[in-house]
Structure formats: structure tokens, C-alpha cells
Amino acid sequence: MEELIAKRYIKAIKKSSDIKSMQNMTLIFSALAESFNNEKFIQIINNPDVSKDQKSEILLSAVKSAKSKDVENLIKLLAEHNRINIIPAIAEVMRKDIATTSKNYNGIVDSDSDISAKVIKDLSSGLGKRFDSNISLEFVKDDFNGIRVDVEDLGVEISFSKSRINSQIIEHIIKAI
Numbered sequence: 001m002e003e004l005i006a007k008r009y010i011k012a013i014k015k016s017s018d019i020k021s022m023q024n025m026t027l028i029f030s031a032l033a034e035s036f037n038n039e040k041f042i043q044i045i046n047n048p049d050v051s052k053d054q055k056s057e058i059l060l061s062a063v064k065s066a067k068s069k070d071v072e073n074l075i076k077l078l079a080e081h082n083r084i085n086i087i088p089a090i091a092e093v094m095r096k097d098i099a100t101t102s103k104n105y106n107g108i109v110d111s112d113s114d115i116s117a118k119v120i121k122d123l124s125s126g127l128g129k130r131f132d133s134n135i136s137l138e139f140v141k142d143d144f145n146g147i148r149v150d151v152e153d154l155g156v157e158i159s160f161s162k163s164r165i166n167s168q169i170i171e172h173i174i175k176a177i
Contacts, residue, residue: 002089009074010093017070019101026094028066032059033091045084052079059084099153103133107151110142123149127156
């Protein structure tokens with residue numbers, strides 16, 4: 001539900017902003033979204049004794065250095081309508097929208113064995129050519145018995161499981177006999 005509301009706000013913001021200002025706003029809202037990981041911050045934001053204006057002032061003081069009227073107006077609007085809690089959703093929707101607009105995506109390569117930087121670079125360039133995008137991959141050592149490439153914003157997941165490949169080889173040998 002929060003994502004749908006966030007998309008409405010982003011749609012309105014996009015009409016009056018260029019890509020550069022959207023990127024700056026994404027950075028600002030991502031930093032604000034990090035604040036929602038702090039338990040004390042959440043207690044203040046969810047406290048009914050703290051007025052809308054006080055909540056708005058807290059958030060505005062956090063983004064004061066950005067000197068962006070669009071950000072300030074959006075925060076005031078969110079506070080006025082008791083929607084401060086959707087700031088993390090707004091940050092995520094903005095990030096996805098910027099990735100889609102600029103065709104720059106980040107992904108993860110999971111495996112239980114080490115993978116060289118050259119292989120990861122080759123995977124990035126191959127996927128980038130396939131999807132006409134710029135894809136950067138990061139290696140994460142994991143329990144997955146094989147290799148899994150996941151580019152969430154693009155909706156792509158490719159996996160090769162060692163056990164599955166072994167079972168398919170065995171099936172193929174049995175069929176050949």
C-alpha cells in the first residue's frame with residue numbers, strides 16, 4: 001500500500017523535475033530512510049504527543065543542508081497528511097525509477113565458491129548487452145551450491161545449481177545408454 005502511495009508522489013515530482021534533481025532527491029530520501037532504522041527516531045515519529053509541525057521540523061532540519069524547496073515541500077506535505085512513515089517507500093520507488101530511467105542497475109552474484117573479478121565483469125557486460133543497460137554486479141559469498149545472478153530492479157535472476165547440473169548429466173547418460 002505504501003508503495004502505491006509513494007508512486008503517486010513520485011509521479012507528481014517527476015513532472016516538475018529533471019533527472020539530475022531527481023537523483024539528488026533520491027540521495028536525500030535514501031538518507032532519511034536510513035533514519036527509520038533507528039529505534040529512537042521511530043519512537044519520536046510514531047509518538048502521538050509529538051505534533052505534525054514538530055515532526056516536520058525534525059525532518060526539515062535533517063535536509064536543511066540540501067537547500068531544496070522540492071524536498072522541503074514534500075516533507076511538509078507528508079507531515080501534513082500523516083504520511084511520514086512512507087519515506088522509506090518513497091526512497092525505494094525513487095531509486096527504482098532512477099535506475100529504470102538511466103538504465104543503470106545493480107545486482108548480486110551469489111556463490112559458495114570464490115568467483116574472480118574478471119568473471120563478474122564478463123557477467124556484467126554480457127547482461128548489460130542483453131538488456132541494453134549498464135549493469136554492475138557485486139559478489140557475495142553465500143551457501144548457494146552453484147552461481148546465482150540477481151538483478152532485482154530489472155527482474156532478472158539466473159542460477160546454475162551444481163546439484164541440478166549433476167543430476168541432468170546423470171539423466172543424459174542414462175538416456176544415452
